[in-house]
Amino acid sequence: MMSTSERFVVITGGPGAGKSTLIEALGRHGFACVPEAGRAIIRDQTAIGGRALHQADSLLFAEIILAWEMRSYRHAAGQTGTVFFDRGIPDVVGYHLLLGRPVPPHVSAAARLFRYHPRVFVAPPWQQIYAHDRERTQDFAEAVRTHDAMVDAYTRHGYELITLPRDGVDSRVAFVRAQSPGVGDGSVR
Incomplete structure (x- = not known):
């Protein structure tokens, strides 16, 4: 039987690289998926006039994301089979790196305590599909820096x-399924 952390597969990277589209497609294939916290927090904070936003109070934004992600992890533990995380x-460690700030000890502790499958999928920056929307206001250069910070954060945590691949969503789904535990034609080793 697979442990909880081995069932939890993360897809990370910078904004606008197709992560959420891939997660939604995996959900349509019947897999349990956990959506990205940041977008929901931005929508909620904007709706209520809150200050927990990247542009207003980035540290408060990071704290709310951390709390959301820990709750999502615990909630997903009650599900069976592979769970894909957007x-x-x-990623909260990576956000602090992106900001050029020291990573608070409690954030590092959370990244050590709440473990995912040892292999993490990274969506590389992809300018051809990058687009702004209501929640994604960064320019492409910041998207690249975010990608690099996420790579650094996950590497630091082993x-x-x-x-x-920079390919269509169906190809990405097939790629992830072939590389993921208990899914498709292959497994993560």
């Missing part, structure tokens, strides 16, 4: 990174 707790 970002994970080490994860092996698997770069997703």
